Amino acid sequence: MSDKQVNIHREGAGASAKAHRPIMLAIAGDSGTGKTTLTAGLVAALGRDRITSVAADDYHAYDREERKDLPFTPLNPKCNYMDIMDQHFHHLSMGQPILKPVYDHDTGALGRPEYIRPAEFVIVEGLLPLYTKRSRACFDITVYLDPPEDIRIAWKLRRDTTKRGYTEEQVRKDLEKREPESAEFIRPQRANADIVVRFSPIEERGETAEDPLSAYLLLRPTISHPDLTTILDEDVKAGMHLKLRRDEDGKPVDSVHIHSYADREDTKRVEQAIWDELGVHEPVPESLGRLDSESRDEPLALTQLILLYHLIQAQQSAGNH
Amino acid sequence: MSDKQVNIHREGAGASAKAHRPIMLAIAGDSGTGKTTLTAGLVAALGRDRITSVAADDYHAYDREERKDLPFTPLNPKCNYMDIMDQHFHHLSMGQPILKPVYDHDTGALGRPEYIRPAEFVIVEGLLPLYTKRSRACFDITVYLDPPEDIRIAWKLRRDTTKRGYTEEQVRKDLEKREPESAEFIRPQRANADIVVRFSPIEERGETAEDPLSAYLLLRPTISHPDLTTILDEDVKAGMHLKLRRDEDGKPVDSVHIHSYADREDTKRVEQAIWDELGVHEPVPESLGRLDSESRDEPLALTQLILLYHLIQAQQSAGNH
Numbered sequence: 347m348s349d350k351q352v353n354i355h356r357e358g359a360g361a362s363a364k365a366h367r368p369i370m371l372a373i374a375g376d377s378g379t380g381k382t383t384l385t386a387g388l389v390a391a392l393g394r395d396r397i398t399s400v401a402a403d404d405y406h407a408y409d410r411e412e413r414k415d416l417p418f419t420p421l422n423p424k425c426n427y428m429d430i431m432d433q434h435f436h437h438l439s440m441g442q443p444i445l446k447p448v449y450d451h452d453t454g455a456l457g458r459p460e461y462i463r464p465a466e467f468v469i470v471e472g473l474l475p476l477y478t479k480r481s482r483a484c485f486d487i488t489v490y491l492d493p494p495e496d497i498r499i500a501w502k503l504r505r506d507t508t509k510r511g512y513t514e515e516q517v518r519k520d521l522e523k524r525e526p527e528s529a530e531f532i533r534p535q536r537a538n539a540d541i542v543v544r545f546s547p548i549e550e551r552g553e554t555a556e557d558p559l560s561a562y563l564l565l566r567p568t569i570s571h572p573d574l575t576t577i578l579d580e581d582v583k584a585g586m587h588l589k590l591r592r593d594e595d596g597k598p599v600d601s602v603h604i605h606s607y608a609d610r611e612d613t614k615r616v617e618q619a620i621w622d623e624l625g626v627h628e629p630v631p632e633s634l635g636r637l638d639s640e641s642r643d644e645p646l647a648l649t650q651l652i653l654l655y656h657l658i659q660a661q662q663s664a665g666n667h
Numbered sequence: 668m669s670d671k672q673v674n675i676h677r678e679g680a681g682a683s684a685k686a687h688r689p690i691m692l693a694i695a696g697d698s699g700t701g702k703t704t705l706t707a708g709l710v711a712a713l714g715r716d717r718i719t720s721v722a723a724d725d726y727h728a729y730d731r732e733e734r735k736d737l738p739f740t741p742l743n744p745k746c747n748y749m750d751i752m753d754q755h756f757h758h759l760s761m762g763q764p765i766l767k768p769v770y771d772h773d774t775g776a777l778g779r780p781e782y783i784r785p786a787e788f789v790i791v792e793g794l795l796p797l798y799t800k801r802s803r804a805c806f807d808i809t810v811y812l813d814p815p816e817d818i819r820i821a822w823k824l825r826r827d828t829t830k831r832g833y834t835e836e837q838v839r840k841d842l843e844k845r846e847p848e849s850a851e852f853i854r855p856q857r858a859n860a861d862i863v864v865r866f867s868p869i870e871e872r873g874e875t876a877e878d879p880l881s882a883y884l885l886l887r888p889t890i891s892h893p894d895l896t897t898i899l900d901e902d903v904k905a906g907m908h909l910k911l912r913r914d915e916d917g918k919p920v921d922s923v924h925i926h927s928y929a930d931r932e933d934t935k936r937v938e939q940a941i942w943d944e945l946g947v948h949e950p951v952p953e954s955l956g957r958l959d960s961e962s963r964d965e966p967l968a969l970t971q972l973i974l975l976y977h978l979i980q981a982q983q984s985a986g987n988h
Contacts, residue, residue, distance in 0.1 A: 407782070427782060430766045437754065445751045445768055447780055456779045459768055461728070461748060 366441045368398070368464045369660045370484055371653065373471040374535045375491030376421070376528050378502025380545060381471040383637065384491070387650040388469060388657070390633035398465045400438070402472020404447045405431040410454025419520075421473055421527040428478060435475070435484040438464045451510060467657050476535040486660045487569060489653065490539035494546050500555040537595065540569045540656075543649055548605065558606035561645030563652065564593060565600040572655055574602060577619040585609055586616060586648075604645040613644045617651050624658050687762045689719070689785040690981045691805055692974065694792040695856045696812030697742070697849050699823025701866060702792040704958065705812065708971040709790060709978070711954035719786045721759070723793020725768045726752040731775025740841075742794055742848040749799060756796070756805040759785045772831060788978050797856040807981045808890060810974065811860035815867050821876040858916065861890045861977075864970055869926065879927035882966030884973065885914060886921040893976055895923060898940040906930055907937060907969075925966040934965045938972050945979050 371388075373381050389397050405426045408416060418425050427447070434444045443463040449456055476482050476490065493501070499521060506512045512520075536542055542564035547553030565571045578588045585608025589601045604613070621630045631654070635647025692709075694702050710718050726747045729737060739746050748768070755765045764784040770777055797803050797811065814822070820842060827833045833841075857863055863885040868874030886892045899909045906929025910922045925934070942951045952975070956968025 409779075427766060429764055430782070433758065433763065433765075442754065443750055444754075445748060445766075445780070447766055458730075458777045459766070459780050461751070 368466055368468045369486050369657050370439050371469045371487045372475040372485040373489045374476040376532045378498050379491035379493055381491055385469055385471045387634050387636060391631035391654055396465050397467040397469060400470045402470055402475045404449045406449045409456045419524045419527050421524050421531055423477055432478055432480045435481050438468050439484040476538045482538055487656045488539045489541045490536045492536055492542050492544045497555050540566050560606045561604040561649050563602040572620045572623050577616055585612055604648045608644055613648055620655055689787055689789045690807050690978050691760050692790045692808045693796040693806040694810045695797040697853045699819050700812035700814055702812055706790055706792045708955050708957060712952035712975055717786050718788040718790060721791045723791055723796045725770045727770045730777045740845045740848055742845050742852055744798060753799055753801045756802050759789050760805040797859045803859055808977045809860045810862045811857045813857055813863050813865045818876050861887050881927045882925040882970050884923040893941045893944050898937055906933055925969050929965055934969055941976055
C-alpha cells in the first residue's frame, strides 16, 4: 500500500467506523421465479424504514434498445456492470450510501441514478447477485429461487404479458434465447445459496401450476438455521416435514417440505415456535404469505418467516459477538 | 472489524492490488474561473487515452428545475452528493471504475450515469473537489483558480450568455445569489491547494479584462515544484519572475509571475528547462496555451506546463518509491 493509499484509508476509516453495518440478504433467481413476491413480504413485515430493497437488474449496462443489437441477454454478466454491482454491495454492507443506477422495466430505459442510504437490513434481489465471489462475500444470508421450469414459464408469461406489455410469442421467444445463458450464468448460483427455495405443485398428487403450490426448502449448514428437529415434531408432520438428505452434489442438507394443504393451525404453531427462538416481544408479522390476491399462502408465509428469522438473528448476533 | 468485514476486504484486496493507481489532479474554482480551458490543454497534451477528465458538477443532487424551489445554489455542499463524490474519487484514486452521474449543463437535467475506468491520469475539475478532507486525500496535486472577481464575471457572462443560453440579467442575478455561498464554500478551498492560479490584467499598467492576461502562480511547498530559482535567472526576469513571499495567512510560498508581454523566446527557454527536469524524451507538447482562438497564450501555456510537470513527476516517483 502506497503512502497515498494509507492517507485515503485513514480518511475513510472514521466514516465507516461510525456507520452501522446492515444485515444483507440476497435473493437470486431467473426471471419469473417470484423474487419480487418473496421480497415484498419481508419489506412489509419489517417496514420500509428498516429495510432497503435493491434490484440487481438496475445494474444493466445497456438499455432495451441497445440490447437488440447485442449477442447476449441481460442474464449474461457482460450485459451488467458486475464490478460496479460488487462495489455498491460492498458499500451497502459497510453501511455506506450509494448512487444506484436505475433501470425501468416498463420502458427498458436507464435513467437518473438514485441516492440510497442502507437501513438496518438490505435485501438485494435479481438475476446475478450471487455470481461473483466478491459480491457473495457481502451477504449474510443468500437465497436462490429454483421453481420447476414449467412453473417459472407460467409465472413469467403471466407477468410479462400483463405488466410489461409483451405478447406471449415474444415471451416464449425470449425464454428460448435466454436458455443457454440461464444454464451458464444463473443456475450455477444455486450452489452458493444458504437456502434454496422451490415453490412447486406436488406431482405425485397430480397438481399443476394452477393449484396452490407447496414449498420445498433446502437449508444448507452454511448458516445457523432454527432447530427444526424439535419444531417439526410428530404432531405437524402431515403437512410439513423435515428430511436429512444429500443435495445434487452429494453434500448434506436439511430439506423442509411445507405442503400447500398443510393445516393453518399447524403452520401457525410452527411459525410461532420458530419466532419464539428469536426471543423478541413482537408477535409474528401478519403481512407474510401475501400473493397478488388477499389470500394468505402458508408455504410462502413460512418461507418468508424463515428468512425473517435469519435477518433478525443475524442482527442479534452482530450485536453480541 | 467484524468477521464479515474481513471477508469483504479479503475479496476486494486482490482486485485493488492488481489495479494501477492513477495520478490524481484536482482543479477547484468558482463558476467561470477557466477550469475547462486549463483542463482542455492538459487533456490535449496527454491524449484522451492517458487522461480521464471528470466534472465534479456531475454530482449535483438536484436538477435545474428542482433547484428553483431550494434555498441554496449548486455552490452549496448540500446541493451535491458530497459523500458519493468522495467515494468515487477514492475509487478512481485506487484505479477502480465508477458509475459516474451525469449532469447536463445545457439542459440542467440529471441523466443516465456513465461507466468510467480511470486512465493513467485523472483530472477532476469543479466547484467543490477540495471541500472535504477525505476528497483532498485522494489527490496528488491540487489547484485552485483564483481570478480577480471582475475577470471572473466577464468570463462567466461571456460563456453563460453564448453557450448556456442565459441573458446577462439572469447571469448577474445568479452571481448575486451565489456570492454568500461562494464566500462560505468555494473560496476556503484556496487554502487547500498546492498551486493557486490567478490570471489577471496588470493593474499598474492600466490593463483590463480585454487585454491578454498575466499569470500569477502561488506555489506552496506542499508538493515538490521544479527548481525555479535556477530556471528563472537574470536573463528572463523581464517578463517572468519568482518571489519568495508570505501568503495571506503568513505562510511561506513561492510566487511566480508570467507577464502577458513575456518574450516568446524567453518563455520557450523556461518551458524547455522545466521539461528537461523530467528527463523524458518527448518534446514539450505543442497543444499548451490554447484559448478559444488559434493563438497561443504564454502565461496559460506555462501554467499548464507546470501542471503537466507535476502529473508526470508524480507518476515517475510513484514508480520509484
